Amino acid sequence: MLYLVGLGLSHESDITVRGLETVKKCSRVYLEAYTSILMAANKETLESYYGREVILADRELVETGSDEILHNAADEDVAFLVVGDPFGATTHTDLVLRARELNIPVEIIHNASVMNAVGACGLQLYQFGQTISLVFFTDSWKPDSFYNKIMENRKIGLHTLILLDIKVKEQSIENMARGRLIYEPPRYMDIATACSQLLEIEERRQEQAYTENTPCVAVSRLGSPSQKFKAGTLRELSEYDSGEPLHTLVMLGRQVHDLELEYLYQFVDDKEKFKKFVEEDQKHFAPPVYVPPEENLSD
Amino acid sequence: MLYLVGLGLSHESDITVRGLETVKKCSRVYLEAYTSILMAANKETLESYYGREVILADRELVETGSDEILHNAADEDVAFLVVGDPFGATTHTDLVLRARELNIPVEIIHNASVMNAVGACGLQLYQFGQTISLVFFTDSWKPDSFYNKIMENRKIGLHTLILLDIKVKEQSIENMARGRLIYEPPRYMDIATACSQLLEIEERRQEQAYTENTPCVAVSRLGSPSQKFKAGTLRELSEYDSGEPLHTLVMLGRQVHDLELEYLYQFVDDKEKFKKFVEEDQKHFAPPVYVPPEENLSD
Numbered sequence: 096m097l098y099l100v101g102l103g104l105s106h107e108s109d110i111t112v113r114g115l116e117t118v119k120k121c122s123r124v125y126l127e128a129y130t131s132i133l134m135a136a137n138k139e140t141l142e143s144y145y146g147r148e149v150i151l152a153d154r155e156l157v158e159t160g161s162d163e164i165l166h167n168a169a170d171e172d173v174a175f176l177v178v179g180d181p182f183g184a185t186t187h188t189d190l191v192l193r194a195r196e197l198n199i200p201v202e203i204i205h206n207a208s209v210m211n212a213v214g215a216c217g218l219q220l221y222q223f224g225q226t227i228s229l230v231f232f233t234d235s236w237k238p239d240s241f242y243n244k245i246m247e248n249r250k251i252g253l254h255t256l257i258l259l260d261i262k263v264k265e266q267s268i269e270n271m272a273r274g275r276l277i278y279e280p281p282r283y284m285d286i287a288t289a290c291s292q293l294l295e296i297e298e299r300r301q302e303q304a305y306t307e308n309t310p311c312v313a314v315s316r317l318g319s320p321s322q323k324f325k326a327g328t329l330r331e332l333s334e335y336d337s338g339e340p341l342h343t344l345v346m347l348g349r350q351v352h353d354l355e356l357e358y359l360y361q362f363v364d365d366k367e368k369f370k371k372f373v374e375e376d377q378k379h380f381a382p383p384v385y386v387p388p389e390e391n392l393s394d
Numbered sequence: 395m396l397y398l399v400g401l402g403l404s405h406e407s408d409i410t411v412r413g414l415e416t417v418k419k420c421s422r423v424y425l426e427a428y429t430s431i432l433m434a435a436n437k438e439t440l441e442s443y444y445g446r447e448v449i450l451a452d453r454e455l456v457e458t459g460s461d462e463i464l465h466n467a468a469d470e471d472v473a474f475l476v477v478g479d480p481f482g483a484t485t486h487t488d489l490v491l492r493a494r495e496l497n498i499p500v501e502i503i504h505n506a507s508v509m510n511a512v513g514a515c516g517l518q519l520y521q522f523g524q525t526i527s528l529v530f531f532t533d534s535w536k537p538d539s540f541y542n543k544i545m546e547n548r549k550i551g552l553h554t555l556i557l558l559d560i561k562v563k564e565q566s567i568e569n570m571a572r573g574r575l576i577y578e579p580p581r582y583m584d585i586a587t588a589c590s591q592l593l594e595i596e597e598r599r600q601e602q603a604y605t606e607n608t609p610c611v612a613v614s615r616l617g618s619p620s621q622k623f624k625a626g627t628l629r630e631l632s633e634y635d636s637g638e639p640l641h642t643l644v645m646l647g648r649q650v651h652d653l654e655l656e657y658l659y660q661f662v663d664d665k666e667k668f669k670k671f672v673e674e675d676q677k678h679f680a681p682p683v684y685v686p687p688e689e690n691l692s693d
Binding site: 103104106108109110111112113115116123180181182183188189191195203205206207208210212215217219220221222223224225227228238247251253258291302318341349354355357358361364371386 | 400402403405407408409410411412414415479480481482485487488490494502504506507509510511513514517518519520521522523524525526527546552557601609617653654656657660673687688691
């Protein structure tokens with residue numbers, strides 16, 4: 096059997112009881128180690144917690160070496176551990192499909208992921224639109240396909256969850272060219288970088304999907320003991336020191352409710368000022384964008 | 395301290411290890427018992443699992459009796475258990491705000507909820523738009539405010555998660571009028587009812603937010619041992635026997651990827667036929683709806 100087990104967000108004890116019982120009985124345990132990290136645990140603490148060796152699975156092993164992971168899994172139990180939920184921000188459907196092709200039964204043990212735990216900032220999950228990802232810009236590579244998605248979400252008043260880039264086990268271009276297996280230190284995008292990149296793209300596109308006064312929520316170390324939320328405008332948060340990783344950003348949509356706002360006030364420096372920015376932003380895409388097509392107006 | 399603890403979706407052992415350790419040390423343990431149920435556990439199994447009495451908290455207690463829940467919580471540990479995640483489909487921000495007013499520290503222990511575990515159907519979470527809820531229609535009450543939201547999601551190509559009504563501890567109008575505290579048996583909306591109601595509203599509105607051929611995924615008993623997915627058109631699923639509760643429905647958006655489709659094929663009766671309906675539906679809102687406003691075209 097192949098078990099895909101979600102680990103939750105922070106502590107080794109964020110695994111579910113059923114997940115832990117499962118991992119303990121598996122003969123091989125892989126940890127997906129390239130799209131996220133467990134904030135308050137590492138390979139060693141997990142190994143001692145599970146009483147099992149933990150094999151770090153990098154992108155290459157998961158994407159091209161899945162038959163190694165699945166080896167003999169029809170006869171023995173293999174666990175594939177994923178920070179958050181196995182079907183969260185990064186889904187592992189390809190591994191499941193490959194297992195099914197090999198007639199290996201699969202069981203999923205779910206857990207919290209940033210995709211649902213972000214509700215802890217007080218914004219209602221059902222008011223979120225599509226999720227976007229922001230990668231580290233380089234001098235020559237500043238992809239902005241996320242911009243249209245934010246525009247689409249905000250036109251209909253929805254909040255946008257913005258996942259921030261993580262670079263683990265990356266090679267420099269020089270080392271890659273020379274075939275040297277030397278890896279750069281891991282990098283985790285912080286809130287200030289994310290907001291600056293967003294502002295840079297708005298400056299280039301000038302379509303006002305958002306402005307420097309658009310209200311956002313900085314979500315830092317979600318689910319960990321040092322979890323912190325900070326609400327402010329994009330400009331304010333572009334100068335915010337968000338501390339240790341991981342971080343996530345939420346951009347508000349016009350449909351924000353009073354109850355959501357009431358909750359956010361806990362995380363602002365100046366309530367009246369933040370409220371003013373929210374009210375201003377609510378006018379940005381108002382009146383509501385959806386108008387029924389003319390041919391239906393006669394009904 | 396007030397702990398809000400997510401229980402996950404199905405088994406008593408779907409609680410996290412940290413959640414279980416927390417519940418075991420609390421002097422009072424409440425279970426929010428009106429917006430969802432744990433599919434493979436009840437009050438008694440939870441009580442024996444935790445070694446603690448579990449107090450069922452109905453809507454009235456949570457919404458108007460929160461000070462009873464919070465009584466003395468500055469000095470002792472109180473757990474408030476929520477099926478899924480405390481900030482999932484139903485958020486408990488009001489309880490948290492009330493606790494903060496009373497200077498009671500609050501800690502959240504997250505877990506999987508339908509809002510992220512639905513990714514197990516193979517559709518990518520980041521492609522979902524706003525979530526809608528569908529209530530049981532009566533002869534005289536058929537609210538259709540969800541319809542515009544589906545329209546908005548589908549115009550920009552996004553999937554829609556449709557949460558289905560649950561009625562627990564409801565009184566009949568007669569019993570309510572006579573002040574008799576007699577409650578109706580619990581009702582959980584099934585897939586066929588949900589699809590029929592959706593079709594009924596489309597027939598009334600005739601704006602083609604969706605059609606009877608729009609592809610959907612029926613999600614039954616998510617996260618439980620008898621979990622089942624079924625993909626088909628709205629019309630097909632309006633005659634589908636989805637079995638025991640709980641159920642959730644997903645309506646596909648035009649942006650569906652090949653990898654998502656590949657996964658869904660596991661759940662269809664006839665792959666070619668389903669593929670044809672998907673391709674037909676992809677044309678429904680094409681070309682992409684978003685066009686930059688004219689004043690910006692000159693950039």
